[in-house]
Amino acid sequence: MKIKQKIKIRTDKPYIEMAIIVLFVTIILIAVLLIQFKTVNEVNETDIENLRDTELRELISSWKSKYEDTQEKLDEVNNKIDEYNAKIATNEESSEIINSELQQTEILLGKTKVTGEGVIVTLTDTNDSRIESSDLLELINELKYAGAEAISINGIRVLAMTDIVDIGDLYVMIKPSQRISSPYVVKAIGNQTYLTSTLSMKDTGYIDRYTNSGKNVKLDKQNNIQIPAYSGTLEIQYMKEVTEE
Amino acid sequence: MILIAIIIGCIIGTVIGLYVPVISYTYSVYLAIAIIAALDSVFGGIVATIKKEFKVTTFISGFFGNAILAILLSILGEKLNVNIYLAAIIVFVGRMFGNLGTIRRYYADKFIENAEKRKLHIKNKKENKKENKTTNIEEKRED
Numbered sequence: 110m111k112i113k114q115k116i117k118i119r120t121d122k123p124y125i126e127m128a129i130i131v132l133f134v135t136i137i138l139i140a141v142l143l144i145q146f147k148t149v150n151e152v153n154e155t156d157i158e159n160l161r162d163t164e165l166r167e168l169i170s171s172w173k174s175k176y177e178d179t180q181e182k183l184d185e186v187n188n189k190i191d192e193y194n195a196k197i198a199t200n201e202e203s204s205e206i207i208n209s210e211l212q213q214t215e216i217l218l219g220k221t222k223v224t225g226e227g228v229i230v231t232l233t234d235t236n237d238s239r240i241e242s243s244d245l246l247e248l249i250n251e252l253k254y255a256g257a258e259a260i261s262i263n264g265i266r267v268l269a270m271t272d273i274v275d276i277g278d279l280y281v282m283i284k285p286s287q288r289i290s291s292p293y294v295v296k297a298i299g300n301q302t303y304l305t306s307t308l309s310m311k312d313t314g315y316i317d318r319y320t321n322s323g324k325n326v327k328l329d330k331q332n333n334i335q336i337p338a339y340s341g342t343l344e345i346q347y348m349k350e351v352t353e354e
Numbered sequence: 355m356i357l358i359a360i361i362i363g364c365i366i367g368t369v370i371g372l373y374v375p376v377i378s379y380t381y382s383v384y385l386a387i388a389i390i391a392a393l394d395s396v397f398g399g400i401v402a403t404i405k406k407e408f409k410v411t412t413f414i415s416g417f418f419g420n421a422i423l424a425i426l427l428s429i430l431g432e433k434l435n436v437n438i439y440l441a442a443i444i445v446f447v448g449r450m451f452g453n454l455g456t457i458r459r460y461y462a463d464k465f466i467e468n469a470e471k472r473k474l475h476i477k478n479k480k481e482n483k484k485e486n487k488t489t490n491i492e493e494k495r496e497d
Contacts, residue, residue, distance in 0.1 A: 127410055128359040134417055135363025136370065138392050143371025145389055148382045162380060 219266045219339040223259050227298040228252075228305055229329040230316075234291035238324050242273045242281050248295055249273075251315045255307035257297035259336045263289040266339040296334050305330060384425045387439050387446075391420035394446040397453035404460045420446075 215221050230248060232240045249267060252260055260267040265287050275281060281289055297304060308315045308328055319326045377385065395417040402408040424442045431438025 123410075124355065128355050130410060130414060131356055132359040132363045132366075134392075134396070134414075135360050136367040138389070138396065139364050139367025140371040140374065141385060141389055141392070143368060144374055144377060145382060145385050147371070148376050148379060148385075151376050162383065 218343065219259065219268045220343070222335065222338045223298060224333060224335045225258075225298040226301050226332045227257070227296065227334040228301060228308070229331055229334065230295040230297070230308065231327040231329070232291070232293040232295070232319075233325040233327075235323070235325050238322070240281070240291060240293055240324065242275045244319065244324070245273050245281060245293060245295070248315060251308060252295070252297045252299070252304065255297075255299060255304045257299035257304060259298045261296045261336045263294055264337055265289065266337060268339055268343075296336055298334055298336055301330055301332075383439060384428055387424040387428050387442050388421035390443060390446045390450075391424040392417055394450050394453075395420055397450050397457070401453045401456045404457060 212221075216223060230252075232244065232248070234240055245262065249260055249262075262273075273281060276288065281293070305328065309317065311317060312321075316326050316328055395413065398416060399408060399413045402413070424439070424446070427442055428439035
C-alpha cells in the first residue's frame with residue numbers, strides 16, 4: 110500500500126517530464142559509451158599496437174614524404190635515361206655519317222689502300238734520254254686531267270701536296286723524302302677509256318709526244334690496279350678553318 | 355518511475371549502441387571527452403537532487419553543453435597543437451570525484467542516521483516491554 114501511494118504521489122506532470130528526460134539522457138549516454146567501447150575494442154583487435162594517433166600520423170607523414178622523395182628521384186632518373194637514350198640514338202646516327210664521311214675523305218686523301226680499273230704507265234731511262242721530274246709531273250697532270258682518282262709512282266702514293274724534284278742525275282725525289290729511280294711505274298685508277306684516250310691521243314697525246322722525243326714510255330691497261338696508302342703522316346701547321354658567321 | 359526510466363534507457367541505449375557503426379579512431383578522443391563531460395553532468399545532477407537544487411534546464415544544458423564544449427575545445431587544441439583535452443579531462447574527472455564524494459557522504463550520513471534510529475526504536479521497544487513487566491509485577495504484588 111505504501112509503495113503504491115508513493116508512485117501515485119509522484120505521477121504529477123513535472124515528474125513525468127523529468128523521467129522522460131532522464132530516459133533520453135541515459136539512452137544517449139549508454140549508446141555513446143558503447144560506441145566508444147566498440148571503437149576502442151576494434152582498434153585493439155586490428156592491433157595497431159599501442160601507438161598513439163599522433164605517432165601514427167607522424168609515421169604516415171614520414172613515409173609519405175619518403176615515398177614522394179623516392180618518386181621524384183625515380184622520375185629524375187627516368188628522365189635522364191630517356192635523355193641518354195635519345196643521345197645514344199642521335200650519336201649512333203651521327204657517328205655513322207661521320208664514319209662514312211671519314212672513309213670517303215680518307216679514300217680521297219690517300220690514307221687507304223685502294224683498288225680499281227686504271228692504267229699503268231712505265232717510263233724507263235734510256236741511254237739517250239733520262240726521265241726527269243718534269244716529265245713525271247706532266248704525266249701526273251695529264252692523268253689528273255683525265256680523271257684519275259688515285260695515282261702512285263713506284264708504289265708511293267701521290268697526294269695533293271706531293272712534290273717531285275730531281276736529285277742529281279740518277280734519282281727523282283717525291284716529297285717527303287722518297288727516292289725513286291728508273292723505271293718509273295706510274296699507276297692510276299680512273300676511267301680506263303678516258304685515261305687511255307687522253308694519254309694516247311695522236312701527236313698531241315702524252316705518249317706520242319714523249320716517244321717522238323725519244324723517251325721510253327709504255328702504257329698498260331689493267332682492271333685490277335692496287336694503289337697503296339700514303340705511309341707518312343699528314344700534318345696541318347698553318348691553315349685554319351674559316352668559320353663564317 | 356525514474357528507476358524504470360533509467361532501466362529502459364539502458365536497454366534502448368545498448369540496442370542503439372550495438373547497431374550503430376564504429377566511428378573512426380581519430381574522433382574517438384573527442385567522443386571520450388564528450389562521454390566524460392556527460393558523466394560529470396549526470397553526477398552533478400544527482401548531487402543537485404540530493405541538495406534539492408535540481409533544475410531540469412540546468413541539467414540538460416549542462417549535459418549537452420559540456421559535451422559539445424569539450425569536443426570543440428579539444429578540436430581547438432588539436433588545431434593549436436596543445437592538448438586541451440587533457441585539461442578538460444582533469445576538470446571533469448576532478449569534479450566527478452567531488453560530486454561522488456558528496457553523494458557518498460550524504461548516503462553514509464543517511465545510513466548512520468537510519469542505524470541510530472533503528473537502535474533507538476529497539477531500545478524504546480525494550481523499555482516498553484520492561485515497563486510492561488514491571489507494571490505486571492506491581493499488579494501481581496498488589497494482588
